[in-house]
Amino acid sequence: MRTKIKFSSVVGFLVLVILVVPLLIVIITSFGEESAISFPIKGFTFDWYANVFQQPDFVEGLKMSSIVAIVASFLALVVGTPMVYVLTRxxxxxxxxxxxxxxxPALIPEIVIGFALYQALVISLQLPLFISLLVGHFxxxxxxxxxLITAGMMEFDESIEEAAWMVGYNKLSAxxxxxxxxxxxxVVAAFILSFITSFNNIPISLFLNGPDLNMLPTSILNYLENNYDPTVSAVSVILMIITASIMIIAEKYLGLNKLT
Amino acid sequence: MANIEISDLSMSYQKGKQILDGLSLDIKDGELLSILGPSGCGKTTMLRLISGLIPIQKGTIKVSGKDISKVPVYKRNFGMVFQSYALFPHMTIFQNITFGLKRRKLDKKEIEQKALDILDITGLSNLKDRMPSELSGGQQQRVSLARALAINPSVLLLDEPLSNLDAKLRIEMREEIHRLQQKLKMTTIFVTHDQEECFAISDRVALMNQGQIEQLDTPQNIYKNPRTEFVARFIGYENFISKEWAESKQWQYHKDIEGKLLTIRPENIEIGSGENMLSGKVISKNFLGNYYQYLVETEIGVLKVNTTEDQSSTNAEITLNFPEQSLIELEDK
Incomplete structure (x- = not known):
C-alpha cells in the first residue's frame, strides 16, 4: 500500500515536472534581454511583450482567432443543441x-479535415477562405x-418539459x-471548451489561412520560421494567460467536472 | 367541467407489443376514477394518451362530447401531476404556479390573484418565494398539484403522484388530493399500483391487466365481488378452489357469475365448524402484527388462513369453515 502511494506520487511529480518546467522556461525566456531565446536569461525586460503588439501578424491573428473561435463555437451551439435535443428526445x-x-470530426485527424476542406471548399467550390475556415472550426x-449537451439533456428530467406542455406551452416555447x-x-461549458479548442487549433487553420487571414497559432508558427527571438515566448505566455483565465472563470462558475 | 368517453383505444409499439387493446371507458363529470394495475398493464400509457403527451394510434377520446384526438397537448387544458413532481427547477414556487397562467389572456393582477388563491387552498402561501430544491418531497408534490390546478383544467390527471413519498406523507397527500378534488368537483383520473390509496379516495376503480380493463366498479364492489381470478389475486384473495370439487361436497357459495373457480380471502376462512367444512393440518403459523397467518394443508392444497386471535398451533389437525357469503364464484377468462 505504502509503495503504491509512493509510486503514484513519484509519477505525479514527474508528470508535473515534464509539463510545468518547459512552460516555466518559456515564461522566463520571455523576459530575457538577448535577441535569441536563451536560458538562463540575461537581464530583464518587457520589450518582447511590446514587440508582440507591434507585429501586425500577431495583432491581426489574435483578432481573427478570437472572431473565428466565437463565431464557430456559436454556430456549433446553434446547430448542435437542437440536434442533440431531437436525438435524445x-x-x-x-x-x-x-x-x-x-x-x-473528433475521430478524424485534424490535419486530414484541414486538407479535405481545402480541397473541397477552397479548390473545388471556390468558397472564400474565411467561410471555409469557419466551416473547419465549426x-x-x-x-x-x-x-456536453447530450450529458446535460440526460440529466434533465423529461417530465419537467412535459409539465410545461401541459400548462399550455408548445414544444418550441417550452x-x-x-x-x-x-x-x-x-451550454456555457460547451461554448468555453469549443472556444478554447478553436482558439488553439493549428492543423485546420494551417490549410485554410491566407495572406489576409492569419490565426494566432499559425502566425506564431510562421514567425518562428524566420525569427527565434523571445517575442515567441511572450506571445506564448499571452496565449496561455487567455486560455487559463477562461478555464479559471469556467471552473469558478461551473466546476471543473463539467468540462471534462 | 367535463366528462370523458374513451372508446376502442389501442396502442402498440413498433416491436409489436400490444400496450392497450381496444379499451373503452366512460368517466363521469366530477368523478374521481382510479386506474389500478400492476406495472406494465398499460395504465400510464393510457393516461399519457388522454393527456396528449403521446399521439393516439387507434380509437377516440371525447371530452364533453368533443373529440380531442387531434388537439395538441398544450391546447387541451388538462392538469397533470407527475410521479417525479417535475417542478421547474429554475423558478420559484410562485413562478411555477403562474407559469401556465402567463400563457393565458389574463392581466398581471388577475394572474397574481389566482396564484395566491391556489397557494392558499393548497396551504403553500408561506413557501411561495422558495425554490423547488429547498422543499421536501411532500411539499414539492403539493406545488405540483397547485401548478396543475392553477390553469383551471377541465380534467386532472394524476400519474402515481404518491409513490415517491413516505408512508405517512402518502396518506396526508391522498387526503389532500381528495379534499381538493371534492371542493373543485373536478373530473380526475388517478393512476396507481397501490390498492389501498386507490380504494381510499376513488369513486370508481378500473382495474387493468394486459391493456384491458378487467373490472370497472366501486372500490367496495371490487373488494367484495371480484369478477376474475386476476382481480381477486390483485386485491388480496389468496385461496382458490375448484367449483367442481366444491359442488361434489355440496358446498354453498355466493352465486353471481358463472365460472369454474371459487375464491375466498384468508381472513374470511373460520377455524371451527359451519356450513362448508374441510379438515386440514397446520403446517406453519406466523404472527404478523394485527393477525396470525396459518398455512393449512388440506386435500385441495395448502390454504392461507388469517385470524385475529391465536387459535391453533403447528401440526394441529383443525377444521376450517368457508362461510357461504365470503366464498365467491369467479368468471373464466
Whole structure:
C-alpha cells in the first residue's frame, strides 16, 4: 500500500515536472534581454511583450482567432443543441448513426479535415477562405457541443418539459423557457471548451489561412520560421494567460467536472 | 367541467407489443376514477394518451362530447401531476404556479390573484418565494398539484403522484388530493399500483391487466365481488378452489357469475365448524402484527388462513369453515 502511494506520487511529480518546467522556461525566456531565446536569461525586460503588439501578424491573428473561435463555437451551439435535443428526445431511426456522424470530426485527424476542406471548399467550390475556415472550426467544435449537451439533456428530467406542455406551452416555447435554462451550464461549458479548442487549433487553420487571414497559432508558427527571438515566448505566455483565465472563470462558475 | 368517453383505444409499439387493446371507458363529470394495475398493464400509457403527451394510434377520446384526438397537448387544458413532481427547477414556487397562467389572456393582477388563491387552498402561501430544491418531497408534490390546478383544467390527471413519498406523507397527500378534488368537483383520473390509496379516495376503480380493463366498479364492489381470478389475486384473495370439487361436497357459495373457480380471502376462512367444512393440518403459523397467518394443508392444497386471535398451533389437525357469503364464484377468462 505504502509503495503504491509512493509510486503514484513519484509519477505525479514527474508528470508535473515534464509539463510545468518547459512552460516555466518559456515564461522566463520571455523576459530575457538577448535577441535569441536563451536560458538562463540575461537581464530583464518587457520589450518582447511590446514587440508582440507591434507585429501586425500577431495583432491581426489574435483578432481573427478570437472572431473565428466565437463565431464557430456559436454556430456549433446553434446547430448542435437542437440536434442533440431531437436525438435524445425522439425515437429516430438509426439514432446511433447520427450520433457517430456528429462525433466523427473528433475521430478524424485534424490535419486530414484541414486538407479535405481545402480541397473541397477552397479548390473545388471556390468558397472564400474565411467561410471555409469557419466551416473547419465549426466541425472542430461540434463534437464538444454534442457531448456536453447530450450529458446535460440526460440529466434533465423529461417530465419537467412535459409539465410545461401541459400548462399550455408548445414544444418550441417550452424548449426555450424550460429546457434551455435548465441545461444552461452544459451550454456555457460547451461554448468555453469549443472556444478554447478553436482558439488553439493549428492543423485546420494551417490549410485554410491566407495572406489576409492569419490565426494566432499559425502566425506564431510562421514567425518562428524566420525569427527565434523571445517575442515567441511572450506571445506564448499571452496565449496561455487567455486560455487559463477562461478555464479559471469556467471552473469558478461551473466546476471543473463539467468540462471534462 | 367535463366528462370523458374513451372508446376502442389501442396502442402498440413498433416491436409489436400490444400496450392497450381496444379499451373503452366512460368517466363521469366530477368523478374521481382510479386506474389500478400492476406495472406494465398499460395504465400510464393510457393516461399519457388522454393527456396528449403521446399521439393516439387507434380509437377516440371525447371530452364533453368533443373529440380531442387531434388537439395538441398544450391546447387541451388538462392538469397533470407527475410521479417525479417535475417542478421547474429554475423558478420559484410562485413562478411555477403562474407559469401556465402567463400563457393565458389574463392581466398581471388577475394572474397574481389566482396564484395566491391556489397557494392558499393548497396551504403553500408561506413557501411561495422558495425554490423547488429547498422543499421536501411532500411539499414539492403539493406545488405540483397547485401548478396543475392553477390553469383551471377541465380534467386532472394524476400519474402515481404518491409513490415517491413516505408512508405517512402518502396518506396526508391522498387526503389532500381528495379534499381538493371534492371542493373543485373536478373530473380526475388517478393512476396507481397501490390498492389501498386507490380504494381510499376513488369513486370508481378500473382495474387493468394486459391493456384491458378487467373490472370497472366501486372500490367496495371490487373488494367484495371480484369478477376474475386476476382481480381477486390483485386485491388480496389468496385461496382458490375448484367449483367442481366444491359442488361434489355440496358446498354453498355466493352465486353471481358463472365460472369454474371459487375464491375466498384468508381472513374470511373460520377455524371451527359451519356450513362448508374441510379438515386440514397446520403446517406453519406466523404472527404478523394485527393477525396470525396459518398455512393449512388440506386435500385441495395448502390454504392461507388469517385470524385475529391465536387459535391453533403447528401440526394441529383443525377444521376450517368457508362461510357461504365470503366464498365467491369467479368468471373464466
Amino acid at each position: 425522439f425515437d429516430i431511426h438509426h439514432k446511433d448513426w447520427f450520433q457517430t456522424i456528429f462525433l466523427s 466541425l472542430l467544435c461540434l463534437p464538444y457541443v454534442v457531448r 424548449f426555450f423557457k424550460v429546457v434551455i435554462p435548465n441545461i444552461k451550464q452544459s
